[in-house]
Amino acid sequence: MEVSPASPTEVNETKDLKTLISFYSHYLWNRLLDLLPSSDYNFLRRIRVRAAASRRRHRACLPLPFPANILDSCQPATTEASRVLDVLHEILKHTFSNLHHVQKNLQFWESRAEGSKAQKVKFMVLQRGPQAFVDGTIQLICGYDGEGSSIQNMCRSASAYMSERIAVLSSLRSSLATFLAQFYMEIERFGEELVKDPGSSLPSLLERINDLFFELEASIGHLHAMRPSDSSVEGSYSFPLVFEKLPEINQDRSQWTDCEIRDSINLISQNLEKLESHLTFIVDKHRKPRRVTRYWIPYTCGAVGLSVCSVWLIRHSRLSGSHDIDNWVREAKDSTVSFLRDHVEQPLLSIRDELFKTFRQRHKGMMELEEVQLTSNSLHRMLLAFSEQTKGQNFPENASDQEMLEIVMARYEKELEHPIHNLVNGELARALLIQVQKLKLDTETAMLELNQILRANEINFAILAALPAFFLSLILLMLVRAWFKRDKRAEGRGRVARLQRRLLVVEVEKRIMQYQSFIDQGMEKEALDMFGLLLYSLDRLYHAVKGHAKATGEWQWLCQDIVDLAKPSLQTAFKLRVTSRLERVYDCLLPALQRQ
Numbered sequence: 001m002e003v004s005p006a007s008p009t010e011v012n013e014t015k016d017l018k019t020l021i022s023f024y025s026h027y028l029w030n031r032l033l034d035l036l037p038s039s040d041y042n043f044l045r046r047i048r049v050r051a052a053a054s055r056r057r058h059r060a061c062l063p064l065p066f067p068a069n070i071l072d073s074c075q076p077a078t079t080e081a082s083r084v085l086d087v088l089h090e091i092l093k094h095t096f097s098n099l100h101h102v103q104k105n106l107q108f109w110e111s112r113a114e115g116s117k118a119q120k121v122k123f124m125v126l127q128r129g130p131q132a133f134v135d136g137t138i139q140l141i142c143g144y145d146g147e148g149s150s151i152q153n154m155c156r157s158a159s160a161y162m163s164e165r166i167a168v169l170s171s172l173r174s175s176l177a178t179f180l181a182q183f184y185m186e187i188e189r190f191g192e193e194l195v196k197d198p199g200s201s202l203p204s205l206l207e208r209i210n211d212l213f214f215e216l217e218a219s220i221g222h223l224h225a226m227r228p229s230d231s232s233v234e235g236s237y238s239f240p241l242v243f244e245k246l247p248e249i250n251q252d253r254s255q256w257t258d259c260e261i262r263d264s265i266n267l268i269s270q271n272l273e274k275l276e277s278h279l280t281f282i283v284d285k286h287r288k289p290r291r292v293t294r295y296w297i298p299y300t301c302g303a304v305g306l307s308v309c310s311v312w313l314i315r316h317s318r319l320s321g322s323h324d325i326d327n328w329v330r331e332a333k334d335s336t337v338s339f340l341r342d343h344v345e346q347p348l349l350s351i352r353d354e355l356f357k358t359f360r361q362r363h364k365g366m367m368e369l370e371e372v373q374l375t376s377n378s379l380h381r382m383l384l385a386f387s388e389q390t391k392g393q394n395f396p397e398n399a400s401d402q403e404m405l406e407i408v409m410a411r412y413e414k415e416l417e418h419p420i421h422n423l424v425n426g427e428l429a430r431a432l433l434i435q436v437q438k439l440k441l442d443t444e445t446a447m448l449e450l451n452q453i454l455r456a457n458e459i460n461f462a463i464l465a466a467l468p469a470f471f472l473s474l475i476l477l478m479l480v481r482a483w484f485k486r487d488k489r490a491e492g493r494g495r496v497a498r499l500q501r502r503l504l505v506v507e508v509e510k511r512i513m514q515y516q517s518f519i520d521q522g523m524e525k526e527a528l529d530m531f532g533l534l535l536y537s538l539d540r541l542y543h544a545v546k547g548h549a550k551a552t553g554e555w556q557w558l559c560q561d562i563v564d565l566a567k568p569s570l571q572t573a574f575k576l577r578v579t580s581r582l583e584r585v586y587d588c589l590l591p592a593l594q595r596q
Contacts, residue, residue, distance in 0.1 A: 060546055061093050062539040062566060065188040083265050084202060088187065088209070091272055095180045096539045098279045101287075102176065103536070106169040108288035113162040120158035121151060127294040165286040168223055172282065175219040177532025178525070182212055184535055185568050206246070206264045213243045213271045223282065241278045243271040340469070347466035372444045379437045383408060386434060390427070408434050490544035501589055504541045508565060509579040511537055516572040531568065538566050548588035558586050 064085070112123055125136035140150045186208050193201040220241055244267050292299060316324035383404035387395055390411050395404070408431055415428040490500040511534040518527035542562050549555035561578050564570055582589055 060543055061096050062535065062542050063563060064088060064092060064191075065184065065563070065567065066191045066194070083262070084206070087265050087269055087272070090269070091183065091209070092180075094272060094276055095176060095183070096536060098276070098283070099173065099176050099180065099532075099536045100540075101283050102169050102173045102279075105283060105287045106166065106173060109162050109165045109169065113159070113166060117151065117155045120162075121154050124154055124158045124161070126297060128289055129293050129296055168282070168286050171223060172220065172279070173533075174529050175216060176279075177530075177536065178219065178528045179212060179216045179532070180535055181528040181532035181568075182215070183209070184531075184566070186212070188568060202261065203264075206261070206268065209268060210243075210246045210264075210271070213268070213275070214245070216275070217241050217243050220278070220282075241274065243274060343466055343469040347462040347469075350462035350465075369448065372441070372448055375437070375441045375444055379434070379441050382434050382437060386411075386427075386430060405438070490540070491547065493548075498588070498591070501541070501544050502583065502591070504537060504544060505579055505582050505589060508534065508537045508541060509576065512565070512572060512575050512579065535566055538562055545586070545588050549586065552587045554586055554588075558582075558588075 066085070112120070115123070121136075121140075125133055125140070128136075136154065139154060142150055186205070190201055190205040190208070194205070246264055246267060313325065314320060316322045318326070380401055383401055384395055384397075384399060387399070387404045387407045390407055411427055412431040412435070415431060419428060490497055490504060511530055515527055515530040515534055518524075518530055542559070545558060545562075546555065549558045561582060565575050565578055584590075
């Protein structure tokens with residue numbers, strides 16, 4: 001039986017059907033992987049992107065360069081003008097946010113590319129996840145090949161790996177910075193026109209913003225061509241970015257209708273959402289490894305240790321019929337109560353008693369002093385009587401005890417020559433009793449002085465007993481203070497945050513000079529790029545100092561200075577004077593040592 005060959009039309013239809021099935025199966029599979037928490041943590045990434053978008057809506061950014069009375073001048077179309085301002089503000093916020101994400105990842109890859117060979121090998125093997133650890137270990141174990149050692153091959157792979165991401169992110173940063181500079185300049189230019197003629201200027205502004213989106217589309221569209229054939233980036237990022245174009249509107253009319261303005265605003269909002277999705281996808285493909293990926297080995301060891309501890313706790317818990325944990329909890333509770341009682345409660349009560357019961361203690365001290373005085377008077381009378389009897393003469397009442405005691409001791413030494421006879425018939429027994437009385441007086445005097453010393457140091461002893469609790473409280477206070485200051489960012493309250501804010505001013509000043517240098521050399525594209533980065537630095541400075549300047553009452557003037565630095569038409573010399581004033585005048589930008 002002969003089988004007739006398929007016609008060319010049937011073959012083409014079969015190929016088209018296979019291609020279509022393959023396309024949709026690949027699409028559905030990628031969508032499923034995006035929704036599931038895979039090794040790239042796509043599910044967590046989506047949650048984080050949405051949370052970041054929510055935070056961005058509430059984050060303050062550099063204001064639009066519009067006149068203060070812009071809404072008053074647009075009174076015939078206040079609602080639509082307000083919507084236009086809102087969408088322009090959203091474009092500015094999204095652009096700043098995307099530039100920030102690109103800049104953070106670019107700085108990470110640049111710092112890794114500047115590292116030594118050992119640091120690059122460590123990153124490629126240990127800081128890219130378990131799969132990269134296995135692949136890198138195998139590559140290092142393979143040894144030499146025709147092109148060099150495994151270490152050299154790993155270094156070349158690391159350089160190519162980082163260079164590809166640096167190139168894409170640098171190009172993306174340049175495109176976004178140029179778009180931001182053009183957008184900001186157009187807003188400033190149309191701001192004056194909107195005040196004079198809002199009816200015709202508002203449509204022109206919307207058309208110009210839409211044209212900027214298409215220029216950005218052409219700038220970003222070449223990124224897929226930068227991808228080498230042996231790219232290390234997973235997945236494809238070459239899907240096109242296509243913006244919607246404004247519908248053709250009759251240009252002969254002087255004004256657009258409210259419906260046409262509303263449709264234009266909605267279309268620009270859709271283009272902004274497309275841009276946001278496209279940039280999020282590209283940056284995510286070239287972003288730095290997440291913290292859990294870079295430190296997966298310590299986290300794994302911690303997880304294993306936590307699992308072992310969990311098993312150990314279960315074995316000593318009621319789930320296994322053991323009461324060890326209950327006993328430990330009870331002992332810990334008793335120890336805590338005892339510690340608080342011995343080192344907190346009792347010392348505080350002692351200090352309170354010492355401070356608020358001094359009258360009672362003073363009365364008790366007076367009584368003890370009177371007892372010592374009675375013993376001293378009795379000894380004085382005994383010495384006086386013994387001296388008068390021994391010497392056969394009268395002594396004055398104010399005679400010194402020391403002189404009379406010398407007479408007693410001299411008589412005592414003489415009586416000791418015949419102790420047995422003098423103990424019965426002599427003055428030896430009487431001299432001994434006088435010495436016992438003297439010993440009693442010395443003992444009472446010493447005890448009185450000791451009591452006075454102890455009373456004087458009762459507060460010191462209580463403070464010493466409270467020192468452990470004091471040190472624990474101090475440690476907790478330092479932890480709370482460190483959390484409250486949040487020194488890691490420029491918005492914080494500590495010395496490190498203040499230093500970062502001053503470095504932002506230095507960055508602004510540096511980019512102002514670079515922008516002027518490009519203008520002088522006639523490099524317009526580079527100048528636009530640098531002006532966009534200048535706006536990004538000003539936005540970071542604006543956000544970092546806003547809370548501090550409002551607290552000190554200097555926000556009104558500081559905000560105006562930052563807005564002046566963002567004006568394209570302002571002379572560079574004036575901007576440099578403003579940056580110099582920022583570092584000298586405002587409290588939130590002063591060095592920590594110069595603050596009063």
